[in-house]
Amino acid sequence: MSPRKIIIDTDPGQDDAVAILLALASPEDIEVLGITAVAGNVPLPLTTRNARIICELAGRTDVAVYAGCDAPLKRPLVTAEHVHGKTGLDGPVLPEPTMPLAEGHAVDFIIETLLAEPEGTVTLCPLGPLTNIAAALEKAPEIAARVQEIVLMGGAYFEVGNITPAAEFNIYVDPEAADIVLKSGIKITVMPLDVTHKALVTKARNDAFRALGTPVGVAVAEMTDFFERFDKEKYGSAGAPLHDPCVTAYVIKPELFTGRHINVEIETGSELTLGMTVADWWGVTDRAPNATFMGDIDAAGFFDLLTERLGRL
Numbered sequence: 281m282s283p284r285k286i287i288i289d290t291d292p293g294q295d296d297a298v299a300i301l302l303a304l305a306s307p308e309d310i311e312v313l314g315i316t317a318v319a320g321n322v323p324l325p326l327t328t329r330n331a332r333i334i335c336e337l338a339g340r341t342d343v344a345v346y347a348g349c350d351a352p353l354k355r356p357l358v359t360a361e362h363v364h365g366k367t368g369l370d371g372p373v374l375p376e377p378t379m380p381l382a383e384g385h386a387v388d389f390i391i392e393t394l395l396a397e398p399e400g401t402v403t404l405c406p407l408g409p410l411t412n413i414a415a416a417l418e419k420a421p422e423i424a425a426r427v428q429e430i431v432l433m434g435g436a437y438f439e440v441g442n443i444t445p446a447a448e449f450n451i452y453v454d455p456e457a458a459d460i461v462l463k464s465g466i467k468i469t470v471m472p473l474d475v476t477h478k479a480l481v482t483k484a485r486n487d488a489f490r491a492l493g494t495p496v497g498v499a500v501a502e503m504t505d506f507f508e509r510f511d512k513e514k515y516g517s518a519g520a521p522l523h524d525p526c527v528t529a530y531v532i533k534p535e536l537f538t539g540r541h542i543n544v545e546i547e548t549g550s551e552l553t554l555g556m557t558v559a560d561w562w563g564v565t566d567r568a569p570n571a572t573f574m575g576d577i578d579a580a581g582f583f584d585l586l587t588e589r590l591g592r593l
C-alpha cells in the first residue's frame with residue numbers, strides 16, 4: 281500500500297518533535313508533504329525554529345517548514361513554557377537551524393496542497409492549537425470536502441483539563457478554531473488526554489531511547505527527561521506523556537488505539553469551562569457523532585513501534 285500523504289501542523293514542543301521524528305522515520309507508511317508551524321507551546325518564531333531543528337536532526341532538510349498563525353483566531357496567545365521550557369525544546373542541546381523557512385504562509389500551503397492533490401488523499405495531523413487549520417477552512421471552505429481525514433491531538437473527557445480544570449491546552453488556546461474544525465464535516469479522529477496519559481515514558485522506555493546510542497535516540501531521551509517534570513509533579517505520572525506521537529502512530533498503526541465514534545463539541549462561551557471538549561461518550565444526547573474519540577492505547581505496542589522507528593534515523 282502506498283504511504284499516506286500528511287501535513288503535520290505543529291507547535292514544537294518536545295512531544296511534537298517526537299511525533300515528527302516518528303513520521304520522518306516511517307517513509308513506507310507516511311509521506312510528509314510539509315510541516316506547518318503554529319503558535320502554541322511557545323510563540324511562532326520558536327515553533328518555526330524548533331520544527332527546523334527537528335528536520336535537521338532527522339537529516340530531512342528537504343521537508344518544507346512553513347510559518348503559520350502567530351495568535352489564535354480571536355484571543356490572545358497562551359503559551360506553555362512551564363511545561364516545555366523557554367525555547368519549547370529544552371532538554372537536549374541542538375544546533376540552531378540553518379535550513380530556511382519555506383516561502384509563503386502555512387495556511388496558503390495547506391489550501392494549495394489540498395487543491396492540488398487528488399481529492400481524499402491528504403490527511404491533516406494537527407499537534408497544537410487548531411488555528412492554522414481553521415483559518416484554512418475559513419479562507420477556502422471548498423477544501424473541507426478534499427481532506428481525507430484530520431487526526432489531531434487535543435481535548436479530554438475522563439482526564440478533564442491539563443491547562444484549566446476543564447480544558448486541554450491545544451483546544452483551550454484556540455477554542456473557536458477547534459469549534460470550526462469539529463463542525464467542518466471532515467472525518468476526524470481525536471487523540472485526547474484520555475489516551476495520551478496512558479503513553480508514559482517510564483524509565484525503562486526512556487532508557488531504551490538512550491540505548492539506541494544515536495543522536496536522535498539520545499535527543500529524544502533528553503527531551504522526555506526534561507518535559508516529564510510537569511506531569512510527574514501534577515499527576516504523579518510514571519513519566520512524560522507522549523501526547524503528539526499518538527497521532528503519527530495512529531496513521532502508521534491504527535490498531536494500537538480504540539475509541540468511540542461520538543459527538544464532540546467545544547465550549548466557547550463560558551470562561552469557567554472555555555475549551556472543554558464536551559464528549560458524548562455515553563450517548564446521552566441526540567447530537568450527531570462527528571469524531572472518533574480515542575479512549576485506550578496498546579502502550580507496549582506503541583513504544584515498541586516508536587523505539588524501532590526512531591532507531592532508523
Ligand code: RIB
Nearest residue numbers: 293295407408449450523
Ligand atoms: O495538552 C498537550 C498538547 O499541548 C500537546 O500537543 C503539547 O505539545 C501541547 O501542544
Ligand code: CA
Nearest residue numbers: 293296407408
Ligand atoms: Ca503540540
